[in-house]
Amino acid sequence: MRHTLPIAPQFYVTAPQPCPYLDGRSERKLFTALQGDNAERLNDALSKQGFRRSQNVLYRPSCAECNACLSARIRVADFQPNKSQRRTLKKNAYLRRDATSPWATEDQYGLFRRYLDSRHADGGMADMDIFEFAAMIEETPVKSRVVEYSAAPEPGQMRRTLTAVCLTDVLDDGLSMVYSFYDPDRIGDSLGTYIILDHVEIARKAGLPYVYLGYWVPGSRKMGYKAGFDALEIYKNGRWQDIGNPADHSAETHPLSVDPIAEQVARIALPDTRPSRG
Structure with missing residues (x-):
């Protein structure tokens, strides 16, 4: 018997897991x-x-009593780097950017492992092997790029040194930074900030209005840095809005803070997938 994919996407909910951003929450x-x-x-x-993409899945946090995770994006046309970010751009001007097809390499995985072991040794990706890494990079049904940043070869070496990597989706209205990692020994170079700043420049040259950064979580030290970018918008209460004063956004829990799943799904606007008429 032949089976076909459903016309409308089907939505599901994961079982509760410990929150990676806020202690004591699920x-x-x-x-x-x-x-x-x-x-x-x-x-x-x-x-x-x-929503965010992870391989062949789109997901959005839907916690039972918490709505702290807020999707964030930069308005490219309005963005101006601050003094510290201008220093970061200058400090990393020596790096060469190469955008390639989503194909995993041993150099990428080696850098990825060093990054995890140094920065996220107890995180959910800590045990990811090279095959799982390759799946993260390569299993994409959408237009994606691997953006690599490399330094000139060290004395006596022939190859450039891979310094930072970002898996990036190309949307119709911007760039979505799916996952980035970098050389943990260069902590003073602010490479994570540099990758974001460079993606703003890529989007600007491509005429794309936004750079999507993933989730900003008030009260989370891991995600707090995103609030430091100019022209930042967050998706809150069903609409995009300027972040304003980050301190005005609370991470408190409340049993009525999240609508039932059925109501959330009913409000999702799906694209028109009907074939066009000639």
Whole structure:
């Protein structure tokens, strides 16, 4: 018997897991498969509604009593780097950027492992082997790029030194930074900030209005740095809005802070996938 993919995406909810951002809390995700001929349109549409991509899945936090995770994006046309960010740009001007197809390499994985072991040794990705890493990079049904940053060869070496990597999706209205990692020995170079600043420049030259940064979580030290970028918007209460004063956004829990799953799904705006008429 032949089976076909459902016309409308089906949404599911994960079981509660310990929250990676706020101690003592549980996280739960609303997710749907990303596949078929309409994958790019679905990724574009749901990214505008606070979803993120992980391989062949789109997800959005949907915790039972917490709505602290807020999708964040930079308005490219309005962005101006501050003094510290200008220093970061100058400090890393020696790096060469290369954008390639989403293909995993041993050099990438070696840098990835050093980054995890130094920065996130107790995180959910700590045990990721090279095959799982390759799946993270290569299993994408949408337009994606691997953006590599490398330094000139060290004395006596022939190859450039891979310094930072970002897996990036190209949306119809911007760049979505899916995952980035960098040389942990260069902590003073602010490479994480530099990758974001450079993506703003890439988007500017491509005429794309936004750079999507993932989630900003008030009260989380891991995610607090995102509030330091100019022209930052957050997706809150069903709409994009300027972040304003970050201190005005609370990470408090409340049993009525999150709508039931059925209501959340009913409000998701799906792309029109009907074939166009000639």
